[in-house]
Structure formats: structure tokens, C-alpha cells
Amino acid sequence: MDGLKIISNSSLKENVPEFSIGDTVRVSVRIQEGDKSRIQAFEGTVIARKHGGVSETFTVRRVAHGCGCERVFPLHSPVVEKVEVVRKATVRRAKLYYLRDRVGKAAKTKDALR
Numbered sequence: 001m002d003g004l005k006i007i008s009n010s011s012l013k014e015n016v017p018e019f020s021i022g023d024t025v026r027v028s029v030r031i032q033e034g035d036k037s038r039i040q041a042f043e044g045t046v047i048a049r050k051h052g053g054v055s056e057t058f059t060v061r062r063v064a065h066g067c068g069c070e071r072v073f074p075l076h077s078p079v080v081e082k083v084e085v086v087r088k089a090t091v092r093r094a095k096l097y098y099l100r101d102r103v104g105k106a107a108k109t110k111d112a113l114r
Contacts, residue, residue: 011054013076017083019058021046022091022109027060027073028081039081042071045089045109047096061099063107068100088112 019025026043044062047070051057056075061068073080089109099107 009054011076015082016075017085019046019083019085021049021094021096022089023085024087024089025060026084026086027071028084029073030079030081043086044069044071045096045099047099048094 023046024044025046026041028039028041031038031040042060042062044060046058047061048059049056050059054076057072058075059070059072061070063069075083088111090112091109096109
């Protein structure tokens, strides 16, 4: 028992939205600058979800000014204020790392049928 970490479920968020790989999401992140804090939005495509439980993370990729930018967010972190699903998509892979090599319309995902 001494080598195991005991994690309580009290640190899990209750209001986590249902999103999956390929969806376009807008993540509101709390940025701390000195003694002030503000909320910054990061919008992009979810290309990976890893682990599970309290340590679950997801990777969001966007192309800003022709340069690809990826951020890894802990799902249950207090820094992540909210995750909004902008667009649902249908993909056939669990990880979309191949989108890193694609440019323009080739990097798009198919819309999910509603």
C-alpha cells in the first residue's frame, strides 16, 4: 500500500462536457499575471485524450498565423474554467497526430451527422 497513490474523487469536476477526438472546442483558461488573473480562450481541434480519472489530459491543436500551436490541458485542473464544444466531428482514429503534417483543407475533419 505504501507505493500506491490514493486519490479522492473530490478533485474531479462534475460539469465536464462530453467531447471526443476530432471535435473543435473552446477552452477557457485562467491566466495568472502577477496579482491579477484573467480568462483566455484557446480554440482548436482535439487531437488526443490520454489517461483517465483525475489525471486525464487532452491536447488541442490550432493553426495561428500559419504556425501550428498545441496545448495540453489537464481536464480536472482548476486552471481550466470551462470547455465548450464548438463543432462535433467524426474521425476513425483515437489520436489525430497525422494532422500535424497536413496543411489547409487537408487538415479538416468531417462533420458529425446529427
